[in-house]
Amino acid sequence: MNTEFGTYLVTQGSRSRGRATEDVVAAAIAGGVDVVQLREKGTTARERYHLGRALRERTRDADVTYLVNDRVDLAAAVDADGVHLGDEDLPVSAAREILGADAIVGRSVSSVESARHAVQAGADYLGIGAVYATDSKDVREEHAEIGTEAVATIADAVDVPIVGIGGITAANAPDVIRAGADGVAVVSAITAADDPADATRELAAAVGGAR
Template identity: 50%
Template sequence: MPDLSLYLVTDRRLSLGRSTVDIVRAAVAGGVTCVQLREKECSTRQFVTEARAVRELLAGTGIPLIINDRLDVALAVGADGVHLGQTDMLIADARRLVGTDMLIGISAECVDDAVRAQAEGADYVGISPVFATPTKTDTAPALGLDGVALIRAAVSLPLVGIGGIGPGNATEVIRAGCDGVAVVSAIISAPDPKRAAAELKTIIRRAKEHP
């Protein structure tokens, strides 16, 4: 299983005019361990072109490229995985298409979602949202740290928390039971994405060393 401890989720709307590839390059230099490409507004061709550029950037680093929602894009570019929400393709259908070589992550908004994801063969669970966040407006109510702990007690899969996570609360999320934290604006909107990633990397490492 790849290292999911510092999981970057891209969002071009928050990039302050910078290209996704440039931000990912800086974030990788700062220490991100996984990159999820999330595109809600561009065309399929644009998505594929961008995904190929990011895949090329990550080649040889050991950092997996995960594609959000779009299994077709993940297959087209040979991504390492796909991340699916509760209204996206079922795990069983996705697994038939990708086989065992591609990671399948599932967003869980409650304990039942996480338990079902584990039973159906997901590789990891994204707990969403841990805290309220302005970067996604279609999410369920925030689960909070207690919600993270309940999901941790219910499943053995790797857990990645997402939603309103940054330097000020990443430690708490790890200590509540997450194996990693997924961040969007904390890196994408940072004046210096490399420095922001490095700061989060240090915070996460310390939280794991001193649970």
């Protein structure tokens, strides 16, 4: 798998200051984003499907990796490159069986034990967090603000790409990368920015400078 995970946008229209998610994604693509994940909590499956098809076209034209949060069926329906799974979603092995050997299957983890289990199950990459405090996602108390030391410990324990998520900005992204992450995933740092394209460029520069 040759996917670059440096800058990873997780979409959420409710945090986009009234702007359409498709417009935010277009701006992030213009800014050089590497991965787009369709999230859109609080919308119906049908709404996500129609948005998902539109984003599939944009990301395909730009050669940007396109993933769907949680929903394996939706990932298949919109022809995404893969899916990102959490604790309450289908197992990695089931997602792989449905989406096929070439699909990208990611898994959220917050400990060495869960990271090793996910890799053994066949996860292609891991999302680690929440690294810092965040209100973009409901996180169990034991998984909140795990810090860069936890990122470093998990990075040393596995041999797949890892992406830090949770409260990450251009200011603290270098610390996450230096701890061993291959990239950073953000919601508000791009979706709520005055200029999402510039915010993506700033984030990419922070990640690149720390590598």
